Amino acid sequence: MSKQTPLYQQHLQAGGQMVDFAGWQMPIHYGSQIQEHQAVRSAAGLFDVSHMTVIDMAGPEAQVCLRTLLANDVTRLQPGGALYSCMLNPEGGVIDDLIVYWLGADQYRLVVNAATHDKDLAWISKQSQKFAQQHQERTDLAMLAVQGPLAIDKSIPLLPKELRDAVQSQPRFTAVQSGDWFIGRTGYTGEDGLEIILPATDAQNLWNGLLQAGVVPAGLGARDTLRLEAGMSLYGQDMDEQVSPLESGLGWTVAWEPQERQFIGRQALEQQKSDGVKRKMVGLRLQGGGVLRAGQKVISEAGEGLVTSGTFSPTLKQSIGLARVPKEIETRCEIEIRGKRVAAEVVKYPFVRNGKAC
Amino acid sequence: MTMIPDDLRYTKDHEWVREEGDGEYTVGITDHAQSALGDLVFVELPEVGAEVEAGVACCVVESVKAASDVYSPLSGEVTEINDALVESPELGNSDPYTEGWLFRLRSDDTEALDALLDFDEYVDLLAAEED
Structure with a gap:
């Protein structure tokens, strides 16, 4: 109980x-x-x-x-x-x-x-x-x-x-x-x-x-x-x-x-x-359909990473997430969602502060 | 209180089925299902023309908190999908039995059709799940 x-x-x-x-x-x-x-x-x-x-x-x-x-x-x-x-x-x-x-x-x-x-x-x-x-x-x-x-x-x-x-x-x-x-x-x-x-x-x-x-x-x-x-x-x-x-x-x-x-x-x-620290945390904004979730694989030219948190952002009306990725990652990556690859943008976070998109 | 129309058929996975005549059926998720999922934010529907199989996942509905498969209640061919729901997934929360429908299919799957729950059976299922 x-x-x-x-x-x-x-x-x-x-x-x-x-x-x-x-x-x-x-x-x-x-x-x-x-x-x-x-x-x-x-x-x-x-x-x-x-x-x-x-x-x-x-x-x-x-x-x-x-x-x-x-x-x-x-x-x-x-x-x-x-x-x-x-x-x-x-x-x-x-x-x-x-x-x-x-x-x-x-x-x-x-x-x-x-x-x-x-x-x-x-x-x-x-x-x-x-x-x-x-x-x-x-x-x-x-x-x-x-x-x-x-x-x-x-x-x-x-x-x-x-x-x-x-x-x-x-x-x-x-x-x-x-x-x-x-x-x-x-x-x-x-x-x-x-x-x-x-x-x-x-x-x-x-x-x-x-x-x-x-x-x-x-x-x-x-x-x-x-x-x-x-x-x-x-x-x-x-x-x-x-x-x-x-x-x-x-x-x-x-x-x-x-x-x-x-x-x-x-x-x-x-x-x-x-x-040398080999991985870092980045923010993700999903470009295609779906929702980022913890555990999804990140695929980039710099190597693979992992989404650690993901959700749909009610403020941005878009799926956002945090991911641990190779530190050389650039601005684009793909996320494996139910066997398909969906494009995502690599961004700095926070996404929202004091009611406004950052 | 969860809404359960008495003129629909149901599955144990909380989908509803409406018979439209000429072997066509409309499929959606029940009020109980949308309430348990929470605010819907993304829906992935099958393609028109796709062959779907009874009891096999053919759609995904995602709420803020989780993704959930929707199983086709019948075997058959998808004839129409609800594009408005793809644009506005929240229709699945506000109007699960009307504007929030998922897809239509043509089916002669009488075996699966007979196995669907009627109103009383679905009420009993929900009561049993509450306990």
Whole structure:
């Protein structure tokens, strides 16, 4: 029996079509994935992301622990800042991607994927043993993402009073906190918005209030098309333990400086860099009919590659995807779809930012 | 609630068949099928004149989330395809039994025709799948 978030009944009431996702009963859509997608691009949408794993870490060596565990460097953070990072194995493969927030002093919060919950917790526990820190999973919290150009305005009146002014003036990629209410100006859609971590017991009230304010509930389906238009990676598809961030379009998340910081996976990445990284991530726009899907073969003059994510883009009205391909690939390729070859254009991504095609 | 017209025949794969007379039949996917697939964004239909075989995939309908084969309910020859659906796949969501039809075929496949589900049998099938 898969798990339910504190908002399970709300999903049923909103007409959510429930599916199993990483052991959770989650809504794939509430009627029309495309309408939900467009609501986020043009106004505001609401996602229940309570299935994601929140881990708090605190202690005198929490910082040094995270500087070992993560390929990005938490000393780049200001208090209240958020940082996107990969967590690597010693071979340089990606165990997971995550957001880490510095709450101030010696306290940090990690948000990691639901599908990697067990292995992430096991890895973090093992690697952090030798550091003076404690960490715990926060199963008492829920998490909502309110995303879109109207998301912040619609959310503010529903937040605890003491946070409203702070959220109004909050810079992107930072978080503010009051008690167990934690609000990051972050997201996974390419739109402005908030990710709100709050006591599970408060989640239904906030959900209901946002719906009353006209925010549209959006499911995992829209979450996927939005993040792909925004060129954001999905763990397990665009990267996994078999590939490094350098071959996943995530080289920008690796903090090479200072050189003496020995994060797990560093040696393997340095080796890969000196040997030459042979593959890279590109965006694809399909020219012919069909829809790009993960696992389809990319055929180019530079060699073969693989589509890692694909969908139909509601904004561009065209199929788009991400693919891992030989680094010499030029501007054209073909995709094998059901035994036929369909032409595709190799492009930079993101495809869409702040409601507009890039 | 899913719509199920009582004057059509059905397959267990959620296609519908309408008898047009003179051995011609129109084929589409049911309301239940379009709802399960989600927003349709691409449809690949057989060519006019193609020979199709009962129970064998002859079309692909793709929604935002997945591609799905459509199996021909009868053996026969394709006489017409719905070009409007190719242009506007969302017709398959909004009007699955009318504007969203897939193709017509000429068939004398009485064996497959007799094996199709009637309204009551299709209602029972959906009820069983719900459980």
